[in-house]
Amino acid sequence: MTQQAARLTGSRARDPWRYRWIVLGIATFTQAASGFLVGGLGALGVHLQSALDLSTAQLGLLISAAQLVPLAGLLVAGELLDRYSERWVVGVGAGIVALALGAGSLAPGYAALLVALLMVGAGYSTVQPGGSKSVASWFHASQRGFAMGIRQAGLPLGAALASAVLPLVAEEFGWRATLLTGGFVALLGAALFMGCYRHPPDEPDEPAQQDKGPSYPLAAQLGARLRLLREPSTVKIMLSGTSLISVQYGVAVLAVLHLHQASSVGAGQAALVLVASQGAGVAGRICLAACSDRSGSGRYAIVLVCMVAVIAGLIVLMTPAGRAPVVASAVFVWLGFFGFGWYGPWVAYVTEAAPPGKTGFALGLAMSVNQIAIVTVPPALGLLVDLTSSFTPAWALLSLLTVVALAVTAKAELRTR
Numbered sequence: 001m002t003q004q005a006a007r008l009t010g011s012r013a014r015d016p017w018r019y020r021w022i023v024l025g026i027a028t029f030t031q032a033a034s035g036f037l038v039g040g041l042g043a044l045g046v047h048l049q050s051a052l053d054l055s056t057a058q059l060g061l062l063i064s065a066a067q068l069v070p071l072a073g074l075l076v077a078g079e080l081l082d083r084y085s086e087r088w089v090v091g092v093g094a095g096i097v098a099l100a101l102g103a104g105s106l107a108p109g110y111a112a113l114l115v116a117l118l119m120v121g122a123g124y125s126t127v128q129p130g131g132s133k134s135v136a137s138w139f140h141a142s143q144r145g146f147a148m149g150i151r152q153a154g155l156p157l158g159a160a161l162a163s164a165v166l167p168l169v170a171e172e173f174g175w176r177a178t179l180l181t182g183g184f185v186a187l188l189g190a191a192l193f194m195g196c197y198r199h200p201p202d203e204p205d206e207p208a209q210q211d212k213g214p215s216y217p218l219a220a221q222l223g224a225r226l227r228l229l230r231e232p233s234t235v236k237i238m239l240s241g242t243s244l245i246s247v248q249y250g251v252a253v254l255a256v257l258h259l260h261q262a263s264s265v266g267a268g269q270a271a272l273v274l275v276a277s278q279g280a281g282v283a284g285r286i287c288l289a290a291c292s293d294r295s296g297s298g299r300y301a302i303v304l305v306c307m308v309a310v311i312a313g314l315i316v317l318m319t320p321a322g323r324a325p326v327v328a329s330a331v332f333v334w335l336g337f338f339g340f341g342w343y344g345p346w347v348a349y350v351t352e353a354a355p356p357g358k359t360g361f362a363l364g365l366a367m368s369v370n371q372i373a374i375v376t377v378p379p380a381l382g383l384l385v386d387l388t389s390s391f392t393p394a395w396a397l398l399s400l401l402t403v404v405a406l407a408v409t410a411k412a413e414l415r416t417r
Helices: 002-014 016-034 042-052 056-068 070-083 086-104 110-124 127-138 141-152 154-173 175-196 218-230 232-262 267-294 299-318 325-341 343-353 359-388 392-416
Strands: none
Touching: 016 086, 016 127, 016 141, 016 154, 016 175, 042 056, 042 154, 042 175, 042 232, 042 267, 056 070, 056 110, 056 232, 056 359, 070 086, 070 110, 070 127, 070 359, 086 110, 086 127, 086 175, 110 127, 127 141, 127 343, 127 359, 141 154, 141 267, 141 343, 154 175, 154 267, 154 325, 232 267, 232 299, 232 325, 232 343, 232 359, 232 392, 267 299, 267 325, 267 343, 299 325, 299 343, 299 392, 325 343, 343 359, 359 392
């Protein structure tokens, strides 16, 4: 046994970079575990509306509550990640998610549940940029897109599993049990990341140990960071990210309701379609990111393809054919592949466009801009559906946002080339 252990130790010493696959696995699991409950809220739409007597706009606001704090929290998380170990920043954040969901299970009503989900957002602020930074630091550019796609697949994977499991939990034990389930899963993610994450062999355990340069005033540091907003690559990142994240959350909030109300599909079957859509998103994030590793046109070209595909799917939903159960279900799976799958190549593009030593901040900045859409779009779409008694205006709004982003960023990409 001693000789065998020595051989294994020697093998790891000869190729310490093989541990990158372990890092990828734990980062993906932590991503899925931390976003498990929030990703499954859309599938619980019918149950929550019935149990808490909610309008569609209130349901959208419930989903947005978990995304409000990250508007600022992602920027703070990005700074922390450039200074401290991802192990603690991500692990503590996932632990906060677990505690907040446990407290939310005791919420007496809608308002208290909103507050609990705000705290979930505070913890989740560290998980997205932290997991992305950890994977980017372990993988070479030739594999980074594929690895980032697998890691980013954690969010739709967790959402798909939640959409399959949580409605059953809600039917059997009530909506409070779904929060306890989500909290337990998030706690597993926190424990795994803190217990197993290691830094790459060529990096110290604490990023702050590398920073021995002169100290600049806070205003000067902020100005230097915010100058990133004027970079052409940053403009493309912001526009494409906000439009596609709007589609992603629009589908998450409205897919089940569209199928149930407009296509006369049962609540259980509609939830299964959402599971299939999120499963397609898992495949999309991996496949599209892998394609970006080999694309001669660069990673951003794959993001442009996703925007074109999303527009086509939304147009179908606005036609009478979009109310047919089979067609609507197929379109939501299509939107899952491209409307969720874009995130893999997009995040890889963000990490490679970031200035040296500012990867954490660049990820936090890009994701915090996305948060504006995540917070505002679900309740806005829900209100639009309530006011018009139709899903067509909501799909039209998402299509318009994507068309504008496609036109502007495609033109910028051609100028860059």
